[in-house]
Amino acid sequence: NAGVTQTPKFRVLKTGQSMTLLCAQDMNHEYMYWYRQDPGMGLRLIHYSVGEGTTAKGEVPDGYNVSRLKKQNFLLGLESAAPSQTSVYFCASRKDEKLFFGSGTQLSVL
């Protein structure tokens, strides 16, 4: 039982490059989330999805896009990376008021 799996675990980008972070869950959860974690700021919600084919903006959506084409997958895209997007990104799914997190992606934008 893998739970929530994020790929890649580490990535270094140059300013202006694009990339996609993949989140996969095998628990058949409807709700999925993308957060970023920055020192001293806790977790901030980027985008979320309440089911296959749906997405919505969270607290800090600018510079990111998402897609939920299949229930088990939630993709986070950066079209033109900026140094301000250097962070640790966490995906989570939710069931019964409990969040299940992936192990994170550490992204550095130079």
Next chain:
Amino acid sequence: AQSVAQPEDQVNVAEGNPLTVKCTYSVSGNPYLFWYVQYPNRGLQFLLKYITGDNLVKGSYGFEAEFNKSQTSFHLKKPSALVSDSALYFCAVRDSRGGSARQLTFGSGTQLTVLP
């Protein structure tokens, strides 16, 4: 709007002593309150939640938290700390009246260090 505050960035406690990690919140309606723990290079793990009922909530690894409505607090406690409890702890809240996505607001985290 909803918010949560963890007033201490760092808490140090000796092994075997009781520990408390503080959390206060603000919501318009009734709160749903949570504690999550993060070990190094790992994602967050659920510890416990308060939805309704008994103000003292028991969770994983011997942790408990007390909901205090008058003080708008939800402090995390453990009677006897272990070195293995050293981690980053996050309090989170959402308004019970929230929409279908029920977004949580997380605190900034408290680093707990248990000294041997």
